Amino acid sequence: MNPRVKRLVLPLGGALVVTSMIGASFSSAAQAAPDPDAKTTALTSSGNAKAIAGYWTASKLKSATTYLADSTVSAKLTKTGAARAAADGKPGVVAPTGEGGKTAGVSKNLNLPITVGKVFFIDDKGKERWCSGSSVQSKYRNLVATAGHCVYDTDTNKPFNNFVFIPGYYQGKAPWGIYVGAKVNTHDDFTVYEDYDYDYAFVNVYNGIKQQPEKEVDYKTYKAHVDKGGVGRETSTNVDFETYDKWTQKGGLGKVDNVSSEDEVGPQYNGALAVASETDKWTWEKVTGEVYGLKDDKVTLKGNALPQASWPKTGSKVESRIENVTKTEYDAYKGPGYKKVDAKGNYTITYYYVVKYIKKTATVKYVIFRHYISTVADAGRLGDNVGGQGFSWNQKLGKKVFTFGYPTAPHLDGDKPYSGQTQKWCYGTTAAAPVVSAYKAQEQQAIKCAFTPGASGGPFLLQYKSSKRTGYLNGVVSLTIDSDKNGRYDRVTTPYFNGDTYGIYKYAANLWTGKLPA
Structure with a gap:
């Protein structure tokens, strides 16, 4: 140096x-x-x-x-x-x-x-x-x-x-x-x-x-935009069950934290809620079988809702999601998500989930995600x-x-x-x-x-x-x-x-x- x-x-x-x-x-x-x-x-x-x-x-x-x-x-x-x-x-x-063009007008300053x-x-x-x-x-x-x-x-x-x-x-x-x-x-x-x-x-x-101007979009649109090199951001908010339920019923993404063993139930439990539980990239990749989605607290496969009798076992793969972050957020992040700087200098974190089934309880924390993209013009x-x-x-x-x-x-x-x-x-x-x-x-x-x-x-x-x-x-x-x-x-x-x-x-x-x- x-x-x-x-x-x-x-x-x-x-x-x-x-x-x-x-x-x-x-x-x-x-x-x-x-x-x-x-x-x-x-x-x-x-x-x-x-x-x-x-x-x-x-x-x-x-x-x-x-x-x-x-x-x-x-x-x-x-x-x-x-x-x-x-x-x-x-x-x-x-x-x-522009020499000889229009003037800016007379100003004391x-x-x-x-x-x-x-x-x-x-x-x-x-x-x-x-x-x-x-x-x-x-x-x-x-x-x-x-x-x-x-x-x-x-x-x-x-x-x-x-x-x-x-x-x-x-x-x-x-x-x-x-x-x-x-x-x-x-x-x-x-x-x-x-x-x-x-x-x-x-x-x-x-x-x-x-x-x-930035606009809010669904996750699918957000992911397609950032995958092409576009700029986007994601926000996460802790909410109550009713808000979480309404949000996911509309197709929004969410997750559930603080799930204890006492909260967990099997996929055929009457009233079970299917939720995304975060894991790391390597654990997620070791899971075999289909990649499922979650919507309205239910399990989907290739966009179609499955009847509860066909819900997969606990620990099955759920779709991952990617988030663009600032360098400060990237450096500060200590969770299980996969951190990467892409070829264009964008800082990203990819989150991986498996499915769990829970019963409604006050100890669980509900989180919803909102997604925004920015576009540019010449x-x-x-x-x-x-x-x-x-x-x-x-x-x-x-x-x-x-x-x-x-x-x-x-x-x-x-x-x-x-x-x-x-x-x-x-x-x-x-x-x-x-x-x-x-x-x-x-x-x-x-x-x-x-x-x-x-x-x-x-x-x-x-x-x-x-x-x-x-x-x-x-x-x-x-x-x-x-x-x-x-x-x-x-x-x-x-x-x-x-x-x-x-x-x-x-x-x-x-x-x-x-x-x-x-």
């Missing part, structure tokens, strides 16, 4: 930017080979996109934590220690999507860009994480800009899993949809040498996916929905910029001014950043800003117009720094965007991600 990476100030959530550029601006690049310093890595196939988007439920979005290492940077800013970023050619710009949002992913420990990011101009309106460390794990030398971008994120909501990452484009010096002078990434995303291209910021490179230091993101971590002195659930901004003049040898950051630029970790990946925007909510991407938040070592973050840094950066951006801006399968 690389100690340098683990001491990063990644807490600033790396954000993605989706860009949509004017086709003519990139016509020459469309047929060009990738920049020799560029590294393009696949994130997932289009066939997995809906399942990944469905994975990020509102509860998971709100419970995810910022990508934070065990410390952040405290670097003294001195004349001899300041970075000296320099242009490697003439300056240039690419106009933002700054209009926040809807291109900015959060990127979410699962780290190498299986934990849900986030950074900040922004949509940026591209030919196919499918590009997001963020910090390299918010997409690519230099410890494992591969990208993080289940990567998505949510523009305009607000308190667990995805108003313009969820955009699943298809490809990530980085500089080789970041992925190979972990050089934070190249801590940026341009991510091509698929069309957005919008989650539809929301269209990122740039068409929220626009894309322009792009600039080889710009002089000393320019006024805005930076946006979702800071959340406390200052080093313990003060915690931000929640991470709403977008914030800073305004300052670019200047040389402190040299941070731990990250090989020797040519970054910075502005004075009290952002705390969580803003990583958020955009630096030149010439930001509040009325249009657009500007020119001139950097992405890389490090948060306490430059005077007083326990308060006072600067955010970005790699200097030069000709190398433009070359990688230009290549990424001409990549098509294809259509989502129906």
Whole structure:
């Protein structure tokens, strides 16, 4: 494990930017080979996109934590220690999507860009994480800009899993949809040498996916949905016998707990109730014979109710059921159910039952299960929905910029001014950043800003117009720094965007991600 990476100030959530550029601006690049310093890595196939988007439920979005290492940077800013970023050619710009379009209207307050949002992913420990990011101009309106460390794990030398971008994120909501990452484009010096002078990434995303309102369904519909990779959830409730009886008579699933030997009877007992008794996978599989169902406290076989005289013996197989759970629920579960993480990263528990027969008694606990599914719809291209910021490179230091993101971590002195659930901004003049040898950051630029970790990946925007909510991407938040070592973050840094950066951006801006399968 690389100690340098683990001491990063990644807490600033790396954000993605989706860009949509004017086709003519990139016509020459469309047929060009990738920049020799560029590294393009696949994130997932289009066939997995809906399942990944469905994975990020509102509860998971709100419970995810910022990508934070065990410390952040405290670097003294001195004349001899300041970075000296320099242009490697003439300056240039690419106009933002929608330049010259309708304005947002006059406001006394700054209009926040809807291109900015959060990127979410699962780290190498299986934990849900986030950074900040922004949509940026591209030919196919499918590009997001963020910090390299918010997409690519230099410890494992591969990208993080289940990567998505949510523009305009607000308190667990995805108003313009969820955009699943298809490809990530980085500089080789970041992925190979972990050089934070190249801590940026341009991510091509698929069309957005919008989650539809959750609806309740029967277990058969629920199981078919999750077996195909869909998202669903199950709830269990303790009820009285009358509620349990009515529920199961309607075809709902239920089980009975706390069955004592005194409660048990044989299948032909007058008034016997057939109930599901939970067992483990291996015991269930050893039972031979048919797999039965239970309905209305009676036994069914292939959907048909059996007369009591034909009920099977105690301990016969009852249909199993599968439940999608969160990682926290998965880790906490200690019961006999079979735990599994499927190929798409879904955490599941399969429960197995055998039939028992009981008489009605007050000592028994009755449980009913309800099932819900979530479906998704194609929301269209990122740039068409929220626009894309322009792009600039080889710009002089000393320019006024805005930076946006979702800071959340406390200052080093313990003060915690931000929640991470709403977008914030800073305004300052670019200047040389402190040299941070731990990250090989020797040519970054910075502005004075009290952002705390969580803003990583958020955009630096030149010439930001509040009325249009657009500007020119001139950097992405890389490090948060306490430059005077007083326990308060006072600067955010970005790699200097030069000709190398433009070359990688230009290549990424001409990549098509294809259509989502129906």
